[in-house]
Amino acid sequence: MAETFVIAQGGGPTAVINQTVVGATLEAMKRYPGCRVLGALHGVRGIRDGRFVTLSDLTETELRRIAATPGAALGSTRDKPDAAYCEKIMKGLRAVGADAFVNIGGNDTSGTQAILRDASGGGMTFMHAPKTIDNDLMENDHTPGFISAGEMVAGAFLSVDLDFRALPGVYVGIVMGRHAGFLTAAAAAWRLDEESGPHLVYVPERAFERARFIEDVKATLARHGRCLVAMSEGVSDAEGRSLVETLVPAEMQERDAHGNIKLSGTDLGQAIERILAEDLAGQRARVDTFGYLPRGNIATISETDAREAFDAGAFAVASVEKGDGSVALQFDGGQTVCRLVELDAVAGKTRHMPDDYLLAGENRLSAAGLAYLDRLLPRRYDPAKPFV
Amino acid sequence: MAETFVIAQGGGPTAVINQTVVGATLEAMKRYPGCRVLGALHGVRGIRDGRFVTLSDLTETELRRIAATPGAALGSTRDKPDAAYCEKIMKGLRAVGADAFVNIGGNDTSGTQAILRDASGGGMTFMHAPKTIDNDLMENDHTPGFISAGEMVAGAFLSVDLDFRALPGVYVGIVMGRHAGFLTAAAAAWRLDEESGPHLVYVPERAFERARFIEDVKATLARHGRCLVAMSEGVSDAEGRSLVETLVPAEMQERDAHGNIKLSGTDLGQAIERILAEDLAGQRARVDTFGYLPRGNIATISETDAREAFDAGAFAVASVEKGDGSVALQFDGGQTVCRLVELDAVAGKTRHMPDDYLLAGENRLSAAGLAYLDRLLPRRYDPAKPFV
Numbered sequence: 080m081a082e083t084f085v086i087a088q089g090g091g092p093t094a095v096i097n098q099t100v101v102g103a104t105l106e107a108m109k110r111y112p113g114c115r116v117l118g119a120l121h122g123v124r125g126i127r128d129g130r131f132v133t134l135s136d137l138t139e140t141e142l143r144r145i146a147a148t149p150g151a152a153l154g155s156t157r158d159k160p161d162a163a164y165c166e167k168i169m170k171g172l173r174a175v176g177a178d179a180f181v182n183i184g185g186n187d188t189s190g191t192q193a194i195l196r197d198a199s200g201g202g203m204t205f206m207h208a209p210k211t212i213d214n215d216l217m218e219n220d221h222t223p224g225f226i227s228a229g230e231m232v233a234g235a236f237l238s239v240d241l242d243f244r245a246l247p248g249v250y251v252g253i254v255m256g257r258h259a260g261f262l263t264a265a266a267a268a269w270r271l272d273e274e275s276g277p278h279l280v281y282v283p284e285r286a287f288e289r290a291r292f293i294e295d296v297k298a299t300l301a302r303h304g305r306c307l308v309a310m311s312e313g314v315s316d317a318e319g320r321s322l323v324e325t326l327v328p329a330e331m332q333e334r335d336a337h338g339n340i341k342l343s344g345t346d347l348g349q350a351i352e353r354i355l356a357e358d359l360a361g362q363r364a365r366v367d368t369f370g371y372l373p374r375g376n377i378a379t380i381s382e383t384d385a386r387e388a389f390d391a392g393a394f395a396v397a398s399v400e401k402g403d404g405s406v407a408l409q410f411d412g413g414q415t416v417c418r419l420v421e422l423d424a425v426a427g428k429t430r431h432m433p434d435d436y437l438l439a440g441e442n443r444l445s446a447a448g449l450a451y452l453d454r455l456l457p458r459r460y461d462p463a464k465p466f467v
Numbered sequence: 468m469a470e471t472f473v474i475a476q477g478g479g480p481t482a483v484i485n486q487t488v489v490g491a492t493l494e495a496m497k498r499y500p501g502c503r504v505l506g507a508l509h510g511v512r513g514i515r516d517g518r519f520v521t522l523s524d525l526t527e528t529e530l531r532r533i534a535a536t537p538g539a540a541l542g543s544t545r546d547k548p549d550a551a552y553c554e555k556i557m558k559g560l561r562a563v564g565a566d567a568f569v570n571i572g573g574n575d576t577s578g579t580q581a582i583l584r585d586a587s588g589g590g591m592t593f594m595h596a597p598k599t600i601d602n603d604l605m606e607n608d609h610t611p612g613f614i615s616a617g618e619m620v621a622g623a624f625l626s627v628d629l630d631f632r633a634l635p636g637v638y639v640g641i642v643m644g645r646h647a648g649f650l651t652a653a654a655a656a657w658r659l660d661e662e663s664g665p666h667l668v669y670v671p672e673r674a675f676e677r678a679r680f681i682e683d684v685k686a687t688l689a690r691h692g693r694c695l696v697a698m699s700e701g702v703s704d705a706e707g708r709s710l711v712e713t714l715v716p717a718e719m720q721e722r723d724a725h726g727n728i729k730l731s732g733t734d735l736g737q738a739i740e741r742i743l744a745e746d747l748a749g750q751r752a753r754v755d756t757f758g759y760l761p762r763g764n765i766a767t768i769s770e771t772d773a774r775e776a777f778d779a780g781a782f783a784v785a786s787v788e789k790g791d792g793s794v795a796l797q798f799d800g801g802q803t804v805c806r807l808v809e810l811d812a813v814a815g816k817t818r819h820m821p822d823d824y825l826l827a828g829e830n831r832l833s834a835a836g837l838a839y840l841d842r843l844l845p846r847r848y849d850p851a852k853p854f855v
Binding site for chain 2: 088091092094118120121132141144145147148149150151152153154155156157230231234235237238239241242244245246250333344345346348349352356365366367368369370371372374375376377378379460462463465466467
């Protein structure tokens with residue numbers, strides 16, 4: 080009989096991650112009357128430092144309001160715990176008498192749960208609930224946070240395409256995504272017709288070649304009079320080196336403690352602007368870095384995404400007595416369902432966009448890719464076709 | 468008795484400029500049964516080249532659908548007609564037997580109308596209907612397109628502020644605006660409380676100093692643990708040189724035919740990233756270029772903005788028998804009303820953000836500035852306050 084739950088959030092916030100916190104909290108309060116649900120502030124760091132809020136002291140009205148708020152209400156962290164850090168987390172969990180720890184996040188977060196499970200020596204349940212706009216978790220059809228972020232990107236490209244019909248040119252939108260191109264591909268979800276942008280989609284799963292890029296842009300300009308490009312910040316060359324590494328002068332590159340190069344920011348956009356200015360001199364070309372705008376955008380929260388995020392949290396708590404695991408959103412052919420999978424099936428792994436979501440040898444989505452987007456991102460707007 | 472109307476769109480598209488086209492068209496069809504309303508493709512260029520669509524052949528249902536679509540359905544242009552070009556436009560207008568020409572756009576577009584009026588020798592009415600997300604037209608309280616773009620910027624900053632509460636750092640969002648800071652200031656419209664970002668607002672109306680900027684960021688980090696900055700792409704130094712000119716290497720600068728330096732794009736963002744990396748080494752800092760995302764965003768079309776844009780077009784046609792002029796959206800103390808003003812009161816002039824909208828000597832909005840935003844951009848969302 081679980082009496083104390085600890086809930087934490089890890090990695091980048093999303094538009095709906097607070098739904099998962101509240102789904103877990105309300106499910107615990109329903110199943111285990113009188114239980115305590117503690118929210119750790121700034122993820123495992125809060126557990127290590129003994130910083131908690133008591134979520135079970137809040138009313139359902141207060142909790143529902145937090146659920147509807149983008150961002151990570153408990154705060155987040157990018158700490159990757161080593162053995163010593165894990166010992167401190169375990170100590171912190173024992174100090175509050177935790178029976179179960181629900182950690183909400185992406186593959187790093189599921190990895191943390193696997194490490195803690197191995198270090199715990201039993202007596203405590205470690206659950207991972209999925210969250211990532213990157214949509215890159217194994218075992219999942221899609222992940223909470225992706226649909227809302229995808230709707231922001233789809234709506235933005237639909238809008239900028241209409242803008243560039245009126246004042247033609249080349250437009251490149253740089254979208255978050257280090258290893259997986261799903262969010263960048265979402266730019267194509269709401270294309271009006273074959274004329275519509277994005278006309279070219281560059282994702283980390285396909286090698287980028289400068290000469291080929293320029294050829295494709297020229298061909299698109301010849302065909303449509305404008306060229307809209309959706310590009311992942313993580314696009315790489317044939318050797319797997321990110322474009323930022325290959326195009327940005329080394330002294331301008333920024334790396335984190337793990338040696339990962341910083342991809343967000345304007346570096347890639349700047350490099351692409353230079354390429355276009357050099358290879359397509361005189362051609363009007365504009366580059367925007369979407370960066371943080373899709374991640375937790377309050378204007379594009381999807382009700383489906385919100386509901387699935389809430390359900391994932393509730394399912395994590397409902398599954399506690401089955402033992403450690405990771406909640407996965409799977410598609411049963413008709414609808415999305417929550418299933419409990421092994422932590423190790425998700426921990427530290429990355430799901431890439433299936434190769435057949437792009438046309439063979441082309442930087443355009445295939446019927447399979449568009450069908451996936453249609454299922455997850457049904458068209459929300461039906462604009463008229465412009466005269467130009 | 469007007470029998471033939473020509474309507475054109477100029478400059479950057481917006482989320483609601485098509486409402487103005489349709490407002491003018493439906494008003495003409497109502498007031499002048501049997502009249503012809505011609506839409507010029509790509510602005511005055513379409514008149515010069517004889518490229519038109521007959522808007523009065525469309526049903527009201529078809530027209531209303533176009534009205535609800537962002538972008539410029541007729542296409543737009545940035546051509547600035549000289550005397551010879553004007554003669555060709557006049558020839559094109561006479562060729563279709565135009566009685567009145569309604570040109571929808573910003574101060575360049577109103578300038579074109581003034582030039583045509585002077586060249587016409589009478590017999591034709593030249594009307595300007597307002598449009599600009601920059602909100603920089605004289606005689607106007609605000610302009611069609613600004614509210615929708617402002618809501619996108621306000622919602623984005625509200626969202627990114629929630630994101631950065633969870634994972635603290637410095638965030639800079641670069642917003643369109645060459646001479647006027649209204650759209651950048653809109654970032655502050657939906658702040659939750661005194662803790663909320665944007666904490667600093669840099670607009671073209673206030674000189675930018677690198678040392679002062681870094682001081683302000685440091686002080687904000689010390690006070691709030693994070694620092695969100697809204698910055699206009701047109702921010703300039705004390706000598707009035709744009710930051711892009713002063714910070715970006717000359718060989719990397721791009722200028723248009725008129726010698727105006729290109730401000731949109733990643734140049735300024737890149738320069739700001741470098742400043743932060745150099746002067747605040749080790750501090751997490753991210754820069755996004757909003758660019759085209761607020762301009763015609765289909766996800767943030769304001770009903771008020773749409774209605775006012777429609778009314779401005781209808782009022783332009785309703786005023787044709789009064790003679791040449793520019794439609795201005797004015798505030799009568801209670802509500803927004805359309806009034807007809809002299810073309811020369813608007814043509815080629817720029818309205819700047821009132822100095823008292825910012826606190827004296829500070830890069831923060833004053834009560835007066837916030838009151839203006841509250842009136843135009845009433846809070847659309849009411850998120851819960853995060854625990855961190």
